[in-house]
Each structure stands twice: as structure tokens, then as C-alpha cells.
Amino acid sequence: MKHRNKFFLISILITVVGIVSILVSGFHYGVDFKAGTSMDISIGKSITQSQAIELIQKSGVTGEEPIITVGGDKSDRISARFDTELDTASTKKIEAVAKEAFGDNVSFEINTVSPDIARELGLKAIYAVLIASVAIGIYVSIRFEWRFALAAIIAILHDALIVVSIFSIFQLKVDLPFIAAILTIIGYSINDKIVIFDRIRENQRFTKIKTDEDLSRMINDSIWQTMARSINTVLTVLVAAVCLYIFGGESIKLFALAKMIGLVSGAFSSICIAAPLWYLFRRNTVNAKMKAAPAKE
The missing domain is CATH 1.20.1640.10 (Multidrug efflux transporter AcrB transmembrane domain)
Structure with a gap:
């Protein structure tokens, strides 16, 4: 006192x-309070940060540079945060590139938040x-x-x-x-x-x-x-x-x-x-x- x-x-x-x-x-x-799209990709095998960035860039999705991180117990999950709201066509491109590179066992979790x-x-x-x-x-x-x-x-x-x-x-x-x-x-x-x-x-x-x-x-x-x-x-x-x-x-x-x-x-x-x-x-x-x-x- x-x-x-x-x-x-x-x-x-x-x-x-x-x-x-x-x-x-x-x-x-984050995406919760800012319009945009978050995408979590589980690929089932270890991947490096540079490989994850290359995979997203290969999809050809345009817009602001996403924030890409690699996580998971085995570094087998890619987390991509886009500041813009991706349409269905863009998310399908990323899914197609990921499956082409790592097979059909790749799983996706997509969360899109509109401005409203x-x-x-x-x-x-x-x-x-x-x-x-x-x-x-x-x-x-x-x-x-x-x-x-x-x-x-x-x-x-x-x-x-x-x-x-x-x-x-x-x-x-x-x-x-x-x-x-x-x-x-x-x-x-x-x-x-x-x-x-x-x-x-x-x-x-x-x-x-x-x-x-x-x-x-x-x-x-x-x-x-x-x-x-x-x-x-x-x-x-x-x-x-x-x-x-x-x-x-x-x-x-x-x-x-x-x-x-x-x-x-x-x-x-x-x-x-x-x-x-x-x-x-x-x-x-x-x-x-x-x-x-x-x-x-």
C-alpha cells in the first residue's frame, strides 16, 4: 500500500x-475480423517453407501476397492466409496443384470471411x-x-x-x-x-x-x-x-x-x-x- x-x-x-x-x-x-480466406492443407508428409510457398505460387492465384506457414507434428500442414476473399475457382486451383504434387490423400479446410x-x-x-x-x-x-x-x-x-x-x-x-x-x-x-x-x-x-x-x-x-x-x-x-x-x-x-x-x-x-x-x-x-x-x- x-x-x-x-x-x-x-x-x-x-x-x-x-x-x-x-x-x-x-x-x-486475422481472417476472423478481416475479410479474407484461410486455407489449411494437410498433405501427409513433411514439407519445407520454401516448398509450401512454391506450391501456392504455382497455383497462379492472383491478389495480395498470402501469409504461408508450415506446421503440424511432422511439418505436414500448410497454412495460407489470404487478405482477399478467394472465389471457388481460385481455391480449386490450389487444391488441384496440391493433389498433383502430393496425391489424392491431401485434405483441405477452407474458411472464408466476407467483409460483413x-x-x-x-x-x-x-x-x-x-x-x-x-x-x-x-x-x-x-x-x-x-x-x-x-x-x-x-x-x-x-x-x-x-x-x-x-x-x-x-x-x-x-x-x-x-x-x-x-x-x-x-x-x-x-x-x-x-x-x-x-x-x-x-x-x-x-x-x-x-x-x-x-x-x-x-x-x-x-x-x-x-x-x-x-x-x-x-x-x-x-x-x-x-x-x-x-x-x-x-x-x-x-x-x-x-x-x-x-x-x-x-x-x-x-x-x-x-x-x-x-x-x-x-x-x-x-x-x-x-x-x-x-x-x-
Whole structure:
């Protein structure tokens, strides 16, 4: 609690840098939020990056240069992302070239998103995050009080913005798995904050709070009493997220990376942001009681 202003400053600086990056650079949208076509080709045998690029180029499909990657346990899957919406004739050309080169056992998975669907998915993603935040605020208000709810909402939106900012700064791909990661981060983050808030509420019942220093000391004790639990919980989930990132496929790596960033940010905000925010909201009530006390006497 003594260093709360330093923690607030760190969060504000990161948030400002992130907002500037979002306004200036925007996001690197995946096919889910940007009109285009994604094609996953399973060829059943190992292939190099240069061979995969040559195969797509051989099809003669025109348009912007696609993003081509090779993945799979045996490097036997080609993932091609086109920024333009391919028609049926173009996808058939790629299928024909792949089957000619690797036989009829080649399988295809094609996902095409039109501009209208891309806009709709983007709006629904924003709605999902906002609805989740509001629902959490209502739950915490009922379970605790509005000050806890306000502190929790600010802290979880801070966590989401940290992840979004880093993805914008480094131009990492934003797609539906990224939105799933954001919603998962919000869930884990509020869980940590509820644990600390519950301990604060419990200690508040047995502590005589006459000054804002008493309030600060009680909050500080509550944070330290739950510190081991908070860190151990985050570390446990972080190990799983790191394993997903290292051993998971290409399609899940950015999901795992977003989770890793969000878990660290969530632990920081739970310990250093949420409880100090509640202190700022609560101390006005304590000071008001202190001023009113002499009048009653």
C-alpha cells in the first residue's frame, strides 16, 4: 500500500503507450475480423517453407501476397492466409496443384470471411467483453459493495487493455482465439481479486478503523495474507499456458501468449491495483466519519 502511487504510475504509463499504439498502428487482424480466406492443407508428409510457398505460387492465384506457414507434428500442414476473399475457382486451383504434387490423400479446410461477417464478428467480440465486465460488476456489487465492484471493473479492464496494447505494439494477430483468451483472462483475474476482497471484508469486521492509516494497514495485511495463494494460483495456470505455447500448434500459440501476458497482468493488478483503488474509494467515508465525530460529542 505504501507504494500504491508507483504502481498506479506504472499502469498509467503502460496504458497510455498502449492507447497511442492502438490509435497509430491499430491491430493486425486475422481472417476472423478481416475479410479474407484461410486455407489449411494437410498433405501427409513433411514439407519445407520454401516448398509450401512454391506450391501456392504455382497455383497462379492472383491478389495480395498470402501469409504461408508450415506446421503440424511432422511439418505436414500448410497454412495460407489470404487478405482477399478467394472465389471457388481460385481455391480449386490450389487444391488441384496440391493433389498433383502430393496425391489424392491431401485434405483441405477452407474458411472464408466476407467483409460483413468480419464487421459483425468484431462488434460481437466488443459486446462480449463489455457484457462480461458489466455482469462481473453486478455480481460483485451484490456480493460485496459498489466500491469493490468499481475497483474490480477498473482492474480487469486494465488487464484486458494491457494484453490488447502488447498485441498492438508488436502487431500480433488478433482473431477469435484472442478474444477467447481475453474473456478467460477476465475470469481468472476477477477470481484473484475476489479472494483479496473477501479477506479485506473479513478483516474489516474485526478491525477498528478510525483513520485512513488504519484502513491502509488493514488492506496491506489482507493482501499479504492472500499473497501466497494468489501467486501460487497464477503460477499453476501460467505453467499450463507456457506448455500450450511451447507444445501447442500454430493456431493456439497466440492464444497461449495472450493468456500468459494476461495472467501476469492480472496478478499485478490484483495485488497492486485493485485493493489500493478500493482504499481510495473507501477512505473518503472514513475521513467523513472522523470529521463528524466531534460534532456528535
